Amino acid sequence: MGMELRVLMVMAMVIALTSVGSAASGTATYYTAPYVPSSCYGYEDEGTMIAAASDAVWNNGAACGTYYTVTCTGPTNQGVTQPCYNTSVTIKIVDYCPSGCQGTLDLSQEAFSTIADLNAGKIYIDYY
Template identity: 65%
Template sequence: MGAAMMKVFMMIGLVTSLVSVAYAATGTATYYTPPYVPSSCYGFQDNGVMIAAASDVIWDNRAACGRNYQVTCTGPTNAGVPQPCRGSVIVRIVDYCPPGCAGTIDLSQEAFALIADPAAGKVNIEYHQV
């Protein structure tokens, strides 16, 4: 393989990796309050407070257990509500939010407070696995 062809493959690889990193899904986040154990994934094991419960969108028949997601608040879910967003957080999936779950991802109260004002209750988000 010539040097020129190798450069082409390297550029394709670089572009592909950048596109996959830049991709983020959209959804909503809600929060739940302590106690955080037991959880669907880890029973009575304490996993700290930077945790979340996955809705069916993420759950993937328990495959989501242990995955980390970066969750970024993008705005309120209700028009006319002041901007609740504060930033983003990385959480670990430790639980399941059953059908009827109000959000795509149900963050611990502590994790939600890092990305948005808890008074909002529910916010629009972008999220991706990290």
């Protein structure tokens, strides 16, 4: 194998491992409309690809406006068949999910249904 090809392969592996290594893991649930008011934007409509952040992400409101790419990685309930779709969704943090929140991210119903079957209710996710 030529040196250039080896260098390209090593670079591709490093990039792939870096992107996987930088993802955080957690859980996601979903909530339904109306999506206003929100903690970050009041009555301003921010669309439907949005989420509320739990204490793990909220950071005293610094998470407002942050975009995350979210991927379903599996079911949280035993006995549930694979709820994940082979896709990701990009969401914007617009709200706070108070203490006792059931997920790391509480996605809008539209965002959740992009990555998983709504019947799952709660899923494991990676987000970055």
